[in-house]
Each structure stands twice: as structure tokens, then as C-alpha cells.
Amino acid sequence: MVIAVASQKGGVGKTSSTISLAAGLAxxxxxxxxxxxxxxxNSSKVLLPNYPQIQxxxxxxxxxxxxxPLPRLPTSVPNLEIVPSHILLSTTDVELTTAIDHREERLKRELDMIKDEYDYVFIDCPPTLSWLTINAFTAAHKVIVVVSPGYFELDSIVQISKTIGEVCGWFNPLLELAGFLFTMSDPTVNSKTSLQLLRQTYTGSVLSTVIPRNTDxxxxxxxxxxxxxxxxxxxAALAYNKLIGELFLI
Structure with missing residues (x-):
């Protein structure tokens, strides 16, 4: 199973969730x-102690x-490998925007060659709706959309939901929404109201597990x-273990 973990905003716990799900399953x-x-x-920097030396x-x-081909490296976690990122990916959209040769399939083509070697593949997407994100959605079976408390955070998922629908229509008709994952939850009114509004707006699509705000x-x-x-x-560890059980029945 290939799972893209996405958000349209940074700082919502997307990378923390990707690392925790991948490491927990491993x-x-x-x-x-x-x-x-x-x-x-950030995923690469956490899981590869020697990341500054990576070429x-x-x-x-x-x-x-x-x-x-996708370059795979072992991580500090047993059973978990990583394809690291690079700062120059920030310029990728310029090139992909002008490309005409299946620009949305560059990741999928190489991933299809190796994905059967794994039980699960997670893709940590950029916090923007770019051609990199479209590459991830085209290669994935499911998408987890990470949402944190706040009006603008909730507002941003309208566009990401639209993008998932467009990728389904154009590039990957089998793509499914695994669910909206609510993170950084705390006892404040803002957090409780945000979760209530999310569940009312996207009935049946919000994951039951809620990830608490945790300095650990x-x-x-x-x-x-x-x-x-x-x-x-x-x-946080207990919550992510619960999430693994909810998503993968493990």
C-alpha cells in the first residue's frame, strides 16, 4: 500500500505523522x-543522522x-528505508510546469518497479499543491490529509480535497482519501471547535484517532x-499506535 501524507499548510504535524506511522509499522x-x-x-534529517553528507x-x-531509479538508504529504524529529499526540489515545479512528457508520473514509474518489496510506502508531501504533490497522489493508493486547529487550516483542506478529486479524474482513478487526521489537539476552545467543525463538514471522513499536541x-x-x-x-506515541490500528488493523 502506498500512502501519501499531505497538507496545504506547513507546521501542522505532517512530517511528524509520516515519520511516526512509518517507524511504528517498521x-x-x-x-x-x-x-x-x-x-x-525534515523526514530525511530525522531518520538519517548523516544527512548533511548525502549527495x-x-x-x-x-x-x-x-x-x-529511486535511491534507497537504510535508516536508524530497523525495517525502515528512506528515499531522502534535497533542497533543490524547491525548483522542481518550474521544470515540471514546462515538461510535456508525463510529468505527473515520474515518481510512480520508478516506485512501481520496487514497491512490491515493501508492505507499506509513505510519501511525505510538500506543504503546497505542486507538481511534486501531484506526483505523490498519482503514485499513491490513499491520501492522509493532516489538519491542525484553526480557521485557516480548516479552510485550506477545501483546495486539497479538490486536488485529490482532479488527480482521480486525470491521472489516478483508484486514489482514495484515507481520511483527515486531526493533529496538535489540546484542551482549548479553538481546538475543540475546529475538530467539531471538521467532523460536521466532512462527516465520515475524519479519522477517529486524534493526535495531541506533545513536546515529546x-x-x-x-x-x-x-x-x-x-x-x-x-x-503522542500512544496516539500514533492507535492510529496505526485504525488505519491498518494492526
């Missing part, structure tokens, strides 16, 4: 690949821009560790 013995196509490369040809840049996630990533190795009993 620690349960599943073979997992994480593809980082966010030019900020451009060792990243997804070589696949998207130069059409080479930030601290774990600062130490280049996933939440399960950092503090497996933290509220």
Missing part, C-alpha cells in the same frame, strides 16, 4: 519505505529531475529519533 516488523519529496527534507544523486531529486515529538526529532524509541509511553 517496529511492528513490517517492511516500510518512506519517500521524502518535501524540499525541507544530490542519493536523493529523490535524481528520480524526479533526472529520471533515475519535537524533542524526539531534535535528537534524530522517532517517537517510539524516544518515549514509547508518551501521549
Amino acid at each position: 517496529r511492528k516488523g513490517k517492511r516500510v519505505l518512506l519517500i521524502d519529496i518535501d524540499s525541507q527534507a 544530490k544523486h542519493q536523493t529523490v531529486f535524481t528520480t524526479i529531475l533526472e529520471r533515475n 515529538l519535537r524533542d524526539a526529532h531534535f535528537q534524530k529519533r522517532d517517537i517510539f524509541s524516544f518515549n514509547p509511553k508518551s501521549p
Whole structure:
């Protein structure tokens, strides 16, 4: 199963969710690949302690821009491999916008060659609706849309929902919405109201599991560790374990 994890806004817990789902499944013995196509490369920086030494040809840049096979590297988590990102991906949209040769399929073509080696593949998308995101949606079976509390955060999912529908119509008719994942939840009125509004607006599409705001996630990533190795009993780790059970029945 190939799952794209997406949001239209940064800072909503998208990368934390991608890392936690991938690492959690890997620690349960599943073979997992994480593809980082966010030019900020935060997933890569957390899971690859030697990331500053990684060369451009060792990243997804070589696949998207130069059409080479996906370069896979082992991570600090057993059973989890990663295709790292690169800062130069930030310029990719300029080239893909003018390309005419199946620009939406560059990731899918190479991923199709190797995806059967894994139980799960996660794609950490950029926090924009770009050609990179369209590449991810074209390659994926399902999309998890990450949403945090706030009016503008909720407003942004209208456009991302439209993009999923357009990709279904043009490039990937089998693409499904896995659900909206509500993150950074806390006891404030803003958080409670945002979740209530999300569930009312997208009835049946909001995942039951809610991810709490938890400093352990930030601290774990600062130490280049996933939440399960950092503090497996933290509220965030327990929530992501519950999410894995909800999504994958594990």
C-alpha cells in the first residue's frame, strides 16, 4: 500500500505523522519505505543522522529531475528505508510546469518497479499543491490529509480535497482519501471547535484517532529519533499506535 501524507499548510504535524506511522509499522516488523519529496527534507534529517553528507544523486531529486531509479538508504529504524529529499526540489515545479512528457508520473514509474518489496510506502508531501504533490497522489493508493486547529487550516483542506478529486479524474482513478487526521489537539476552545467543525463538514471522513499536541515529538526529532524509541509511553506515541490500528488493523 502506498500512502501519501499531505497538507496545504506547513507546521501542522505532517512530517511528524509520516515519520511516526512509518517507524511504528517498521517496529511492528513490517517492511516500510518512506519517500521524502518535501524540499525541507525534515523526514530525511530525522531518520538519517548523516544527512548533511548525502549527495544530490542519493536523493529523490535524481528520480524526479533526472529520471533515475529511486535511491534507497537504510535508516536508524530497523525495517525502515528512506528515499531522502534535497533542497533543490524547491525548483522542481518550474521544470515540471514546462515538461510535456508525463510529468505527473515520474515518481510512480520508478516506485512501481520496487514497491512490491515493501508492505507499506509513505510519501511525505510538500506543504503546497505542486507538481511534486501531484506526483505523490498519482503514485499513491490513499491520501492522509493532516489538519491542525484553526480557521485557516480548516479552510485550506477545501483546495486539497479538490486536488485529490482532479488527480482521480486525470491521472489516478483508484486514489482514495484515507481520511483527515486531526493533529496538535489540546484542551482549548479553538481546538475543540475546529475538530467539531471538521467532523460536521466532512462527516465520515475524519479519522477517529486524534493526535495531541506533545513536546515529546519535537524533542524526539531534535535528537534524530522517532517517537517510539524516544518515549514509547508518551501521549503522542500512544496516539500514533492507535492510529496505526485504525488505519491498518494492526
